[in-house]
Amino acid sequence: QVQLVESGGGLVQPGGSLRLSCTTSGISLGDNAIGWFRQAPGKEREGVSCIVSSDGSTYYADSVKGRFTISKDAGKNTVYLEMNSLTPEDTAVYFCAVDRIPQSLRAVRIRLGEVLSESDFGHWGQGTQVTVSS
Numbered sequence: 001q002v003q004l005v006e007s008g009g010g011l012v013q014p015g016g017s018l019r020l021s022c023t024t025s026g027i028s029l030g031d032n033a034i035g036w037f038r039q040a041p042g043k044e045r046e047g048v049s050c051i052v053s054s055d056g057s058t059y060y061a062d063s064v065k066g067r068f069t070i071s072k073d074a075g076k077n078t079v080y081l082e083m084n085s086l087t088p089e090d091t092a093v094y095f096c097a098v099d100r101i102p103q104s105l106r107a108v109r110i111r112l113g114e115v116l117s118e119s120d121f122g123h124w125g126q127g128t129q130v131t132v133s134s
Contacts, residue, residue, distance in 0.1 A: 002026035002123040004096050009128030012086055020081040020128060022096030029053055029072050033099035033106045034079045035121050036070065038092035045095070047116025049081060054103040059110045086132045093129050097121035
């Protein structure tokens with residue numbers, strides 16, 4: 001059974017940092033790309049970042065580029081999202097999910113600059129709340 005569990009959220013001041021973890025079971029990170037999404041109150045879920053294990057490709061939404069870094073530890077079956085220079089606009093529930101698109105195709109889509117689509121992902125975790133406020 002595939003299961004993803006997010007952790008690491010919390011309350012942080014503007015300009016601060018957090019590291020989110022997505023611990024997986026029932027899948028191999030080597031065989032699956034993992035994406036991070038976020039959903040703020042009253043807004044649609046937004047694709048934030050994605051990592052493709054087969055070639056190391058990474059995707060970042062324009063809103064987080066240069067501030068967030070995605071990484072993985074295959075030995076721990078965990079994907080991380082390091083978030084720096086946080087602003088109140090980053091406040092949201094953050095989710096991780098397994099990419100249903102083959103990794104080779106996801107890598108092509110990243111090179112083409114395509115944004116992440118929620119419908120391409122499954123096995124969603126329960127989410128972790130990130131609140132950026134003074």
